[in-house]
Amino acid sequence: MMRFSVAPMLDWTDRHCRFFHRKLTQRGLLYTEMVTTGAIIHGKGDFLKYNEEEHPVALQLGGSNPADLAHCAKLAQERGYDEINLNVGCPSDRVQNGKFGACLMGEAELVAQCVAAMREVVDIPVTVKTRIGIDDQDSYEFLRDFISTVSDKGGCEQFTIHARKAWLSGLSPKENREIPPLDYPRVYQLKKEFPHLLMAINGGVKTLEEAEEHLKYMDGVMIGREAYQNPYMMAEIDQRLYGENKPVVKRSAVVESMYPYIEEQLGKGTYLGHITRHMLGLFQNMPGARGWRRHISENAHKPGAGVEVLQKALAFIPAELDV
Numbered sequence: 141m142m143r144f145s146v147a148p149m150l151d152w153t154d155r156h157c158r159f160f161h162r163k164l165t166q167r168g169l170l171y172t173e174m175v176t177t178g179a180i181i182h183g184k185g186d187f188l189k190y191n192e193e194e195h196p197v198a199l200q201l202g203g204s205n206p207a208d209l210a211h212c213a214k215l216a217q218e219r220g221y222d223e224i225n226l227n228v229g230c231p232s233d234r235v236q237n238g239k240f241g242a243c244l245m246g247e248a249e250l251v252a253q254c255v256a257a258m259r260e261v262v263d264i265p266v267t268v269k270t271r272i273g274i275d276d277q278d279s280y281e282f283l284r285d286f287i288s289t290v291s292d293k294g295g296c297e298q299f300t301i302h303a304r305k306a307w308l309s310g311l312s313p314k315e316n317r318e319i320p321p322l323d324y325p326r327v328y329q330l331k332k333e334f335p336h337l338l339m340a341i342n343g344g345v346k347t348l349e350e351a352e353e354h355l356k357y358m359d360g361v362m363i364g365r366e367a368y369q370n371p372y373m374m375a376e377i378d379q380r381l382y383g384e385n386k387p388v389v390k391r392s393a394v395v396e397s398m399y400p401y402i403e404e405q406l407g408k409g410t411y412l413g414h415i416t417r418h419m420l421g422l423f424q425n426m427p428g429a430r431g432w433r434r435h436i437s438e439n440a441h442k443p444g445a446g447v448e449v450l451q452k453a454l455a456f457i458p459a460e461l462d463v
């Protein structure tokens with residue numbers, strides 16, 4: 141279990157995002173967006189593609205068929221992924237219709253079968269990301285029984301717990317990230333009751349100070365939106381959470397270190413905007429941040445746009461503040 145990880149986020153944590161995040165932390169665990177077993181088995185295109193520089197990197201799978209999940213887990217191990225994670229937390233309608241995500245919390249026996257099937261065919265960790273409850277099934281006993289079943293019968297040894305319950309109807313995925321109240325003490329209690337299991341906490345964590353506080357009770361902490369909206373918060377993770385003795389990378393150095401990757405990707409037909417959209421928040425709350433964002437947003441989509449767009453955008457940031 142990693143002390144720090146960036147949450148899997150649909151339409152956000154793609155391979156360009158992960159490559160960029162790796163420039164900020166060498167140690168944290170990065171997750172793919174959720175990929176369904178159907179996409180991997182039947183889809184056109186390579187849904188397991190990633191950059192070697194992303195390690196350690198985990199594949200998050202969506203599905204509820206043990207045989208399909210085992211097949212995909214085996215493929216992922218062959219491709220070099222460091223972990224397989226089963227999504228038992230996403231509350232979107234699309235996910236429910238496919239019978240995976242948070243609705244699986246109500247089917248602990250099935251989740252256990254899914255985990256067991258994957259563990260049988262891979263040597264890398266098989267982990268579960270879940271909520272603290274769904275709809276009216278939100279007692280501590282319900283959560284405890286779920287964890288107990290999946291760990292005892294499925295052999296799962298690592299869980300990431302989003303400290304909110306999910307409403308399967310009536311709330312959008314965005315509202316499900318904000319409206320159900322956070323209950324950190326419940327997650328702490330769970331870790332206390334299952335000391336032999338590795339557990340990370342997720343939900344609402346915005347600063348490294350908060351992460352350090354959670355780590356007094358938990359094995360790991362996972363950060364979602366904040367890592368995307370304010371990525372530079374990750375620049376001190378290796379020092380503060382892993383005890384590494386190395387200088388904190390400057391924001392401008394992070395940008396410049398992306399140039400070779402951007403050139404390489406542009407050569408393969410990738411649009412500049414598909415990479416730079418992940419970098420817009422790098423100068424969050426700094427003078428010049430608006431100019432940086434605006435210049436990239438207005439120019440990255442233009443035909444032939446290249447690293448010069450970022451070079452010009454950097455000019456909006458006062459050099460003396462880039463420390």
